[in-house]
Amino acid sequence: MALLERIRGPRDLDGLSGTELGALAEEIRGFLVSAVARTGGHLGPNLGVVELTLALHRVFDSPCDTLLWDVGHQCYVHKILTGRQDGFAGLRGEGGLSGYPSRRESGHDVLENSHASAALSWADGLARAYEVRQVSDRAVVAVVGDGALTGGMAWEALNNIAGAQRPVVVVLNDNGRAYDPTVGGLGRHLAALRRDPGDGGVFSALGMDYLGPADGHDIAALETALRDARARNRPVVVHCVTRKGAGYAPSEKDPVDRHHAIGPFDPGTGTAPAGPPSWTSVFSDEMIKVGNEREDVVAITAAMQGPTGLAPFAEQYPGRCFDVGIAEQHAAAAAAGLAYGGLHPVVAVYATFLNRCFDQVLMDVALHGAGVTFVLDRAGLTGDDGPSHNGMWDLSLLQAVPGLRVAAPRDAAQLRTQLREAIEVADAPTVVRFPKGAVGPDIEAIERHGPVDVLSRGCREDVLVVGIGPLAGPAVAAGARLAEMGIGATVADPRWIQPVPDALVALARAHRAVVVAADCGRAGGPGTLLAQALQDAGSDVPVTGLGIPQQFLEPAKRARLLTALGLTADTIAEASRRTVEKGLSE
Secondary structure (H helix, E strand, C coil): CCHHHHCCCHHHHCCCCHHHHHHHHHHHHHHHHHHHHHHCECCHHHHCCHHHHHHHHHHCCCCCCEEEEECHHHCHHHHHHCCCHHHHHHCCCCCCCCCCCCCCCCCCCCCCCCCCCCHHHHHHHHHHHHHHHCCCCCCEEEEEECCHHHCHHHHHHHHHHHHHCCCCEEEEEECCECCCECCHHHHHHHHHHHHCCCCCHHHHHHCCEEEEEEECCCHHHHHHHHHHHHHHCCCEEEEEECCCCCCCHHHHHCCCCCCCCECCCECCCCECCCCCCEHHHHHHHHHHHHHHHCCCEEEEECCCCCCCCCHHHHHHCHHHEEECCCCHHHHHHHHHHHHHCCCEEEEEEEHHHHHHHHHHHHHHHHCCCCCCEEEEECEECCCCCCCCCCECCHHHHHCCCCCCEEECCCCHHHHHHHHHHHHCCCCCCEEEECCCCECCCCCCCCEEECCEEEEECCCCCCEEEEECHHHHHHHHHHHHHHHHCCCCEEEEECCEEECCCHHHHHHHHCCCEEEEEEEEECCCCHHHHHHHHHHHCCCCCCEEEEEECCCCCCCCCHHHHHHHCCCCHHHHHHHHHHHHHHHHHC
16 A cells, blocks of 8 residues: 555654655655646645655644645645645646645645745744733744745744744745745855855844754654754744755756646656747747847846746846846835836736735835836736636726826737837836736727727627727627627727726717626726716716626636636626616616
8 A cells, every 4th residue: 555545644644664754755746746747736846845844744733733834835745644635636626626725625724825925924923822822832833935035024024033032933945946046145145054054144143043954855854953943932943955846857957947837747758738829928029029129128027037928038138137036015116216217127027916016016116107017917817826816906906006007908919019008108107917828819900099999890889898908809709799689889998998098988978888898806997997987077878897806716717717707708798788778778
């Protein structure tokens, strides 16, 4: 019987010998490669923490002791050891196992947010709660990567943890990388500690005990360090040196990100099939062209050159692409400084991570009229990665920013054009947002009024159907379905959705009703903005806004979520029909 089949909970590890633990580690690696090859997921980070996770569960008694994972994509081994092996067949799928810690799955999971650098703050808060409640028999353990320590929030937490001297065990999983190699002074400092730990460097200077560096693939050494840390009853950093992708040659040799995140792949070779052109690849290609034409254009990434498409730009123009680590707040504020210095920065981040630097967008960029372009990849529904990664909050936040201009390209041609239009703006921030996945065919306009493209016209002006960004295609199809019902529909793409174009308001006023379909949160979305603009213009044309309800959505494929939320051609057509009929009956 395979060892892994005998592990249904952490305490099943207790009686295993060192030899058995080593064999179990290899079985887990084989399981991970096989499972992720079928579904896709975060492979490299989990291969790198096999021995570390085994040691953690041998030393600490989860869930009585709390293990906080930062970032949660390294929790697959933790899930295996806490009785969820059978769920990996549905990893990151609808109704299946989440790719991150999930409270609905297990009491062993606490911190669900998969944004980096937050676990240490949770650990400080939990330790404070235990102190107030006089709980002394439950350990608080935060597993944090060296990449996550490039985020400022982590240092705010370390400052408090060290100052209070409460018992918190910080397990530093140091593999020298986030997606990309860890940058800046911290990366150099950790490299120096790996060579010569001395007195523990910055951690000891803060007032924390420092243990290590320990070989992150030596279970016995890890257990010794972790038991020592637990016994000290004060803040301790356990420095563990691991290899991302360890034990699977294709991951260890992957030059981009050690298979940080990969789609379904061939487990024999580690290669994934090539897919159609993506939105990210179109942006990547156009940025190189823009960079060749304008020497003042620079790029900023928050530890994600590859995933945001900036890696080719960085290779072509190495002195004009800046990786600031997992520090979106710094990226936005530094961009304001770059703009003041005579450059035009393009800040490329996932839409979900823009949430982290809203204050800087508002107070450092917009307040100062800085010409900064934010490019938001993975905007709207991303699906597989679940609630923390759906890029659905950006427009709800950004509608409050004075002077900000937002573009939502509908296809590859518009992405190229609107990126250039955004970069031409020198006195205000601009945003270009696009979704995850393959880009569809270009959609030609039949008319243009100001920035607004009319994509089709019906026999009458019964309803204006506004398709935002990638929903322009379903809006055109909805217009054709409405024509079959005898309803005259004009289909428009405003291209620039904030501020609301005057031409779109004029077009809306010429119709009996308006339906706006957008791949974003309904609160503060394009439908809300157009309704307000019509009201300000003295018009009572009814507006129906279709979008994403302000709720956390469980993992599912993007297409499945679009259907469930009524953002397909059929549902847009039906909503338009109801809106028109309601208007005629009033």
